[in-house]
Structures are given as structure tokens and as C-alpha cells.
Amino acid sequence: MRKSFFNTLMCVALVSLMLSSCESEQSPLTDNTKLWPAFTYNVQTEEMKYGFINKNGEWAIKPTYDGVTTFSNGVAVVVVYNETTDEYTYSYIDKKGNMKGSFADADQHYCGLARASYDGSIFGFVDASADFKINPLYKAVNNFSDDLALYYDEINENWGYLNTKGEVVIPATKLAMYDALFSFSEGLARVRIEDKYGFIDKNAKQAIPLIWDYVGSFSDGLAIYNIGDKYGFIDKKGDTKIYAMYDDAAFFFENGLAPVEQNGKWGFVNKKGDMKIPAMFDDAYPFCEGMALVEIHGKFGFVNTKGDIAIPAIYTDASTYFHNGLVLVSNETATSETHSYLNKKGEAIWSLSIKTDALPNALSVKSVKANKTKKAMNDVKPSNHYSLGAFRK
Numbered sequence: 292m293r294k295s296f297f298n299t300l301m302c303v304a305l306v307s308l309m310l311s312s313c314e315s316e317q318s319p320l321t322d323n324t325k326l327w328p329a330f331t332y333n334v335q336t337e338e339m340k341y342g343f344i345n346k347n348g349e350w351a352i353k354p355t356y357d358g359v360t361t362f363s364n365g366v367a368v369v370v371v372y373n374e375t376t377d378e379y380t381y382s383y384i385d386k387k388g389n390m391k392g393s394f395a396d397a398d399q400h401y402c403g404l405a406r407a408s409y410d411g412s413i414f415g416f417v418d419a420s421a422d423f424k425i426n427p428l429y430k431a432v433n434n435f436s437d438d439l440a441l442y443y444d445e446i447n448e449n450w451g452y453l454n455t456k457g458e459v460v461i462p463a464t465k466l467a468m469y470d471a472l473f474s475f476s477e478g479l480a481r482v483r484i485e486d487k488y489g490f491i492d493k494n495a496k497q498a499i500p501l502i503w504d505y506v507g508s509f510s511d512g513l514a515i516y517n518i519g520d521k522y523g524f525i526d527k528k529g530d531t532k533i534y535a536m537y538d539d540a541a542f543f544f545e546n547g548l549a550p551v552e553q554n555g556k557w558g559f560v561n562k563k564g565d566m567k568i569p570a571m572f573d574d575a576y577p578f579c580e581g582m583a584l585v586e587i588h589g590k591f592g593f594v595n596t597k598g599d600i601a602i603p604a605i606y607t608d609a610s611t612y613f614h615n616g617l618v619l620v621s622n623e624t625a626t627s628e629t630h631s632y633l634n635k636k637g638e639a640i641w642s643l644s645i646k647t648d649a650l651p652n653a654l655s656v657k658s659v660k661a662n663k664t665k666k667a668m669n670d671v672k673p674s675n676h677y678s679l680g681a682f683r684k
Contacts, residue, residue, distance in 0.1 A: 318401050324362035324386050326351050327617055327632060332645050343367070346616075348632065348641035352388045361614055364400035364419045366391065381407070383421050392421025402435035402455055416440075416457075425457035437475035439493065452480075452493075465495045476508040479527060490514075490529075499529035511543035513562060524549070524562075533564040544577035546596045559583070559598070568598035579612040582635060593618070602637040623647075 342354035358370035395411035415427035431443035444463035489501030505517035523535035558570030592604030
């Protein structure tokens with residue numbers, strides 16, 4: 292797998308790697324606010340500050356924050372660090388720069404609600420106005436996906452599911468037999484007993500028997516399954532649609548194509564299992580907005596759904612997914628790094644170059660390798676968003 296985009300100071304990463312399938316409200320995947328996180332670096336003060344640029348690469352919200360996310364449900368999370376107290380304050384900001392709320396911890400919105408906490412230990416859910424719609428009652432609760440959220444029942448010492456009204460729809464007592472529970476996606480949630488996986492529906496009934504060595508969440512009607520050391524795809528009835536013949540695989544995310552690995556090279560198959568884009572890449576990732584990240588000889592670029600190289604593989608790192616028509620890429624030399632937002636033509640609409648020899652050693656922005664597997668990606672599917680800066684999640 293490829294290296295993480297940046298470390299300590301510029302962490303362009305999937306914060307929650309979860310594809311949030313919601314019936315109505317916006318999520319990081321579907322939000323169409325045309326503002327993108329960006330940053331500045333002051334060599335004298337050795338500070339990075341984060342704000343938002345518009346489609347022309349101009350500052351729409353000035354870089355005054357210590358961390359930001361992309362927009363979701365019309366607002367983004369911004370973080371301010373207080374050196375005196377050594378504490379972070381999380382707030383929400385709209386596209387006009389209006390601040391909302393003040394929290395010790397806060398996430399992006401999924402299904403119209405965001406996990407948030409005043410004290411950093413007890414969580415509830417707020418709306419886009421930063422008002423609590425589900426009161427902070429939970430020490431452990433996940434973000435919403437498919438309009439349900441996992442919560443931890445301390446009395447029964449197990450997990451159950453809440454709906455967006457805060458009602459317990461699947462109590463923990465119904466799920467005590469499972470060793471692991473996962474978020475819902477497309478009406479089904481993965482479950483595990485010992486080393487076998489299957490799926491339950493929203494009535495807590497087993498929809499697909501627990502017979503698989505591994506399964507991923509459903510995406511575009513199919514889920515990855517694993518038998519031995521090979522991967523294939525099943526449908527919502529549990530029927531095999533693509534036999535386990537691949538050395539590795541990622542999910543169908545968009546455009547009816549999924550990355551698969553054979554004999555050390557990655558290509559893309561359709562839902563019939565036909566190899567539509569030949570396995571010729573050193574690594575490949577799911578399509579989003581009609582583009583897929585690929586690695587060729589240690590460099591990164593993007594292909595379109597025809598398999599044509601749309602953006603040449605000339606970058607030392609890149610964000611995994613396009614977001615509202617733009618993607619963040621990086622080029623690194625021995626003495627500098629250049630970070631740019633590209634459009635789908637490969638044209639840079641914003642760039643920032645940093646001389647790495649001007650940075651303190653402890654705060655280098657050089658990329659580092661990440662030991663992630665495609666299986667780890669499939670455990671929580673990507674939400675097509677990332678954060679910049681001082682996020683601790």
C-alpha cells in the first residue's frame with residue numbers, strides 16, 4: 292500500500308474512512324460546498340495555519356486555524372489550539388466563515404448529525420447549527436451510517452444501534468452473541484463470531500450466514516469476501532457474484548468498477564468479474580468522481596474509467612480521492628516539497644512550495660510509509676474527505 296500523504300503537520304488523511312450511506316442528509320461524500328482545505332507555512336514562526344480556498348485557488352476563509360476538515364452538511368470542523376492550556380477547541384464553520392459551537396471534541400456530519408462532546412468524554416450528536424439533537428449521554432458511540440449509529444451499552448457491556456432520533460432500534464441485548472459489530476451500509480451490517488463473518492439486517496436478523504473468513508461492507512450492491520488467501524464478491528443474498536480468484540481487492544465505490552490484484556499487479560473489474568482495465572498498476576484505489584488513484588513505479592497519478600492515464604503518475608504522493616472536482620497532490624525533492632490542488636485535467640489551481648531544510652527536524656512534512664492493507668480499507672469504506680492539521684483522531 293502507498294504511503295500516508297503527510298505526517299505530523301500536514302496530515303491529509305481519511306479521518307473516518309467510512310462511506311456514510313444516508314437517506315437524505317448530506318455527508319462528507321455528498322456535500323457539494325466548493326471550498327477546499329489548504330494551508331500556509333511561516334518559516335520565521337515555524338507555524339502552519341489552515342483555511343479554505345475556492346475553485347480559483349483564492350482564500351475564501353483565511354488560514355487562521357490549527358486544523359480543518361472538508362465540508363459536510365454545509366459546515367466544516369475547525370480546530371484552534373490553546374498553548375496556555377494545551378487544549379484543542381473544535382467548532383463548526385459555514386462557507387461564509389461563521390463559527391458555530393465550541394467543543395472539546397467534534398466530528399464531521401454523517402446523515403445530518405455529527406458526534407460531539409463538551410468535555411471530550413461524553414458524546415452526543417449535533418446538527419449543522421451545532422445544537423445537540425441527541426443529548427451527550429454516551430462514552431462510546433460511532434458516527435452514523437445508513438441512518439444508524441453503534442453505541443456502547445455499559446450496563447450490558449455490548450454494542451447496539453441508535454437511529455437519528457436517538458432511539459435504540461437494536462438493543463445491545465439482542466446482539467450479545469457477536470464478538471464484533473460494524474456500521475450498517477446499504478441495509479446490512481457486518482458481524483463476527485470468533486473468526487467467521489456474516490451480515491445482519493436492521494431487524495437484527497441474520498441476512499447472510501457467518502461462513503466467511505472475512506467480508507467488507509456493502510458498496511454498490513456488492514461486498515468483498517475472503518476465503519483462504521483469495522478475494523471475491525458476494526451480493527446481498529450471500530450469493531457469489533465474482534469468485535475468489537484475486538490476491539487482494541477493494542470495494543465497488545463508483546462507476547461499477549473495483550480494484551483487484553493478480554500476480555502483484557492491480558487492475559479493475561466490473562460486476563460480472565470482467566477485467567475492464569488490465570492489471571498493470573503497482574497499486575490502485577476505487578473510483579470517485581470518475582477518477583482512480585494508481586501507482587506506477589513509486590509515483591502516483593489518476594486514470595479515468597476507460598483506463599486512460601488522465602493525470603500522469605509523476606507525484607510522490609496524492610490524496611486517495613477527488614473532492615468536488617479537485618485532488619491534493621505532493622511532489623518531494625531532497626530540499627523541498629510542493630503541494631498542489633489539481634483539477635481533472637491535471638492543472639494546478641493552487642500550489643504551495645516548502646523548503647524542507649527550513650523546517651525543524653521534529654516537524655518535517657516529509658511523507659512516511661503506512662502499513663495499511665486493502666482489507667483495512669474495506670473494514671471502513673472511504674468517505675471522500677480528509678483533514679488538514681492538528682487532528683487527533
